[in-house]
Amino acid sequence: AQSVTQPDIHITVSEGASLELRCNYSYGATPYLFWYVQSPGQGLQLLLKYFSGDTLVQGIKGFEAEFKRSQSSFNLRKPSVHWSDAAEYFCAVGITGGGNKLTFGTGTQLKVEL
Amino acid sequence: DVKVTQSSRYLVKRTGEKVFLECVQDMDHENMFWYRQDPGLGLRLIYFSYDVKMKEKGDIPEGYSVSREKKERFSLILESASTNQTSMYLCASRPADALGAGTQYFGPGTRLLVL
Numbered sequence: 001a002q003s004v005t006q007p008d009i010h011i012t013v014s015e016g017a018s019l020e021l022r023c024n025y026s027y028g029a030t031p032y033l034f035w036y037v038q039s040p041g042q043g044l045q046l047l048l049k050y051f052s053g054d055t056l057v058q059g060i061k062g063f064e065a066e067f068k069r070s071q072s073s074f075n076l077r078k079p080s081v082h083w084s085d086a087a088e089y090f091c092a093v094g095i096t097g098g099g100n101k102l103t104f105g106t107g108t109q110l111k112v113e114l
Numbered sequence: 115d116v117k118v119t120q121s122s123r124y125l126v127k128r129t130g131e132k133v134f135l136e137c138v139q140d141m142d143h144e145n146m147f148w149y150r151q152d153p154g155l156g157l158r159l160i161y162f163s164y165d166v167k168m169k170e171k172g173d174i175p176e177g178y179s180v181s182r183e184k185k186e187r188f189s190l191i192l193e194s195a196s197t198n199q200t201s202m203y204l205c206a207s208r209p210a211d212a213l214g215a216g217t218q219y220f221g222p223g224t225r226l227l228v229l
Binding site: 009034036041042043044045046049090101102104105106107 | 118149154155156157158159162172204206217218219220221222223
């Protein structure tokens with residue numbers, strides 16, 4: 001079965017600094033990979049997703065993620081963080097033929113210092 | 115825009131009560147999902163449905179049941195609520211996709227407190 005690991009439970013960055021959130025997955029073939037963001041009291045919003053092709057994926061709100069097969073990773077990055085980026089971020093994996101199911105990581109809580 | 119709505123944002127129930135959580139989507143999606151979200155555990159799939167009257171158990175179905183009588187509506191039922199079911203419940207929907215690569219769209223969540 002597939003699994004997702006987000007090793008950082010909490011991360012604090014200063015506004016304007018760069019950000020990288022880590023995500024590692026376990027799956028035998030090429031997975032479908034997603035990053036979602038959850039603002040306080042809200043549901044999840046899709047930031048970006050990777051299916052195939054270019055391993056650098058651009059998303060909304062200035063985020064990008066890079067799929068690295070050799071490292072089984074799909075890390076999320078942003079060059080300059082804004083205070084409004086404070087939220088919880090979830091990485092998720094889906095599999096070919098898995099049809100309906102996504103497996104989510106445990107999330108990384110981002111705090112932005114002004 | 116896809117819209118997924120959940121009947122309540124906050125709910126307080128007593129132990130042993132029967133609880134209904136309702137979810138409605140307006141995009142004619144075939145697939146619908148119920149998750150619970152707990153700190154440090156992320157999102158865990160309770161049940162999902164790939165068509166009207168069709169359902170499959172997710173990873174943590176114990177203590178829950180579901181109903182899907184109409185395509186746009188997916189209900190989560192707690193037959194006899196217990197305190198360990200205090201949680202945030204999230205509904206999601208997605209169009210049918212044989213590859214499994216489609217985006218899931220989430221509702222705002224229902225925070226349930228069982229006393």
